[in-house]
Ligand SMILES: Nc1nc2c(ncn2[C@@H]2O[C@H](COP(=O)(O)OP(=O)(O)OP(=O)(O)O)[C@@H](O)[C@H]2O)c(=O)[nH]1
């Protein structure tokens with residue numbers, strides 16, 4: 210029996226990276242299908258003679274793309290084309306943290322950005338760094354490589370920000386490595402979005418399809434404040450323990466915004482996200498009303 214990690218799947222075949230770094234191809238036995246369990250890219254498995262015996266419990270499972278056991282996500286934000294958006298960045302941060310995935314930030318296209326615009330973006334990103342987020346750009350490729358070298362990382366970001374460009378820089382031989390299973394097989398009519406984990410040093414990297422919008426998943430209005438890491442420093446000083454930092458009196462978070470200790474855009478984005486969450490709430494209310502009616 211051997212242990213490995215699925216790095217690619219196609220039509221019932223799974224390419225597995227073993228503990229010694231070899232890539233071998235396996236299949237799932239019928240009993241997985243009977244149990245309606247589908248091995249996912251990222252799964253840690255026990256296998257024997259080309260067959261998967263057991264899938265280890267997953268740390269997490271993300272849907273787009275379908276992938277398991279993600280440690281961290283590298284958010285590729287372009288400075289221009291598309292224009293840098295702190296709103297989108299905050300959206301990514303909140304969503305990733307809700308899924309217990311550590312976010313890292315990469316700023317692309319700095320070479321295309323006028324110096325004054327770039328300075329404004331750097332100033333904003335400096336704020337994020339102060340609150341513990343790692344930020345990289347083309348100047349910090351070696352630091353980025355270290356941050357990626359031990360983990361399973363998904364590269365995410367808006368369409369056209371430069372995810373593939375970055376991955377190609379990190380993995381110049383990628384073309385060779387993707388040949389394990391022919392990519393042409395992936396282009397069937399009914400295929401779900403398939404994903405591949407590319408070995409990078411002792412870690413693995415996955416490219417993800419670009420997003421144009423990002424909806425909140427599994428986030429409630431009570432959880433949202435906890436996902437704003439900078440708010441955590443001030444929250445204990447709010448009058449109410451359950452303060453949502455909206456209309457409550459004596460709110461330390463709002464005071465910190467006023468004193469410019471919290472970036473104004475962070476608070477604006479927070480309020481906007483709360484509004485968005487409030488709009489999807491009636492669905493939950495309907496369900497709970499029904500339940501009450503039954504009692
Ligand atoms: N000048 C410059 N161009 C870049 C940089 N990064 C990406 N590009 C260009 O931006 C365009 C989009 O880059 P991609 O790497 O395809 O972007 P992507 O995020 O993978 O896009 P999707 O696959 O649509 O999600 C390409 O024309 C790249 O050459 C950069 O740092 N500097």
Ligand SMILES: [Zn+2]
Nearest residue numbers: 447452454460
């Ligand atoms: Zn408050």
